[in-house]
Amino acid sequence: MSNNKIPKKVIYYFDDLNDDFAQNNIITKKLSDNYKYIHKNPIWLCVEFFLYELIARPLVTVFTKLFYCQKFIGKEKLKEARKSGYFVYINHTNALLDSFCPTMLTYPKKDFIICHPDALSIPCIKNIVTMFGAIPTFTSLKGYKKFSNAIEQRIKEKQTIIIYPEAHIWPYYTDIRPFKDISMEYPVQLNAPCFTMTNIYEKRKCKFIKRPKVTSYINGPFYPDKAIDARKARMKLRDEIYSSMKNEVESHPKYEYFKYVKND
Numbered sequence: 001m002s003n004n005k006i007p008k009k010v011i012y013y014f015d016d017l018n019d020d021f022a023q024n025n026i027i028t029k030k031l032s033d034n035y036k037y038i039h040k041n042p043i044w045l046c047v048e049f050f051l052y053e054l055i056a057r058p059l060v061t062v063f064t065k066l067f068y069c070q071k072f073i074g075k076e077k078l079k080e081a082r083k084s085g086y087f088v089y090i091n092h093t094n095a096l097l098d099s100f101c102p103t104m105l106t107y108p109k110k111d112f113i114i115c116h117p118d119a120l121s122i123p124c125i126k127n128i129v130t131m132f133g134a135i136p137t138f139t140s141l142k143g144y145k146k147f148s149n150a151i152e153q154r155i156k157e158k159q160t161i162i163i164y165p166e167a168h169i170w171p172y173y174t175d176i177r178p179f180k181d182i183s184m185e186y187p188v189q190l191n192a193p194c195f196t197m198t199n200i201y202e203k204r205k206c207k208f209i210k211r212p213k214v215t216s217y218i219n220g221p222f223y224p225d226k227a228i229d230a231r232k233a234r235m236k237l238r239d240e241i242y243s244s245m246k247n248e249v250e251s252h253p254k255y256e257y258f259k260y261v262k263n264d
Contacts, residue, residue, distance in 0.1 A: 008210060011170075012263040016177045020168035022095060022118075029121040033142040037135065037150035048131040052110065056132060060100045068097060069204070069213035072105060077218050081193045085155030086221070087186070089241050090197045091249075092164035093173045097199070097214060105197060105216070106160040113162040114151075114183075135161070151186050161186070165241070172201055172212065174254040176245045181238035188224040188233045195220030196241055198248040203255045212257050219244045 013019045039045065064070040078086070088105065092098060102111040112133040119134050120126045135154075138147040151161060165179040176198075187194050196219045201212035222240045225233045 008257055010259045010261060012261050013170075014263055016262070017179075018168065019170075021171060022169040029117065031117050031120070031136055031139045031143055033140055035136070035143060035146065037146055038153055039130075044131075051128065051131055052133070057103055057107070060103045064097065064101055064104065064214075068211075070097070070101060070216060071214075072216050072218060074218035075105065077220055078106075078195060080221055081195075083158065084193065085158045085160065085190075086192055087161045087163060087194045088197055088218075089163050089165050089183070089194060089245070091173070091176055091199055091245055092166040092169050093199055093201075094171060094214075095169055098164060098169070101199075101214075101216065102160070102162045102197075105218070106162075109158070109160045111160045111162050112154050114164075148186070152190060155186075155190050155192050165238075170260065172256075172258040173260060174201060174249065174256055176242065176249055179238070179242065181234040184224075184234040184237040184241070185230075188230050188237060191224055191226065193221035193223055194237065194241060195222070196244040196248070198245045200249065200252045201255045201257060202252075210257070212255050215252075217248050219248065 011021060013021075039048070088102065088111075090098065090102070099113070102113060105111070110133060112135050114135050114137060117136045117139055119129050120136050122129075135147070135150055138144045154161060163183045165183045166177045167179065170177065184194075186192070198217045198219070200215050200217065202215060204211075204213055222237060222244070225236050228236070
């Protein structure tokens, strides 16, 4: 049940599986078949460390605290997988927060975010986005193998892979949209643990600040079922992850900063 009366904006949607409200106006560029997912050049790695660890992480900490008053609940659950790589599934409801907050969630591990090629289509910042951990989805069959190898390599390095299974951004949406089981393919293949992080928007106590604050609830781990075939394991894992996120949003009051209405 919503705990506010007048939302800032009303958004009408038709398809809760495919509609997208990112409104970034980016012209997507197709990835090259030779796109380099893993960099080993020492100079690249030094610049990456400097930008990510010494600049991005401190700035992100300040930004998320000041702008969204974000806090994590259940972060200690990640300790169960601290000696391995793991996947984190998050509801996709905020372009800025979804890009930044995993950085603080996974510390001291580095997070790698599976993203749309849009993230690398902005002129002049392609390399920076890559250094910050973007893993763009492949745009050709030739790129599929490199994409898969990159995910496997990061898990072997005991890093964290961030996935937004809803795929499309719905700003400030207060529920969990249906999603397919395709993104569970990799934890099943790699037998890697999974967690969920569900972002809940809450009304601020200060009435002069309308933008909601964010509390992120972590649950898990969820493990692929190795006793059944891969297809069924994907479906089972998907249902567990969806239920975890759905139960979390239903456990808290809904603050509808934006209101979504289905247009039939």
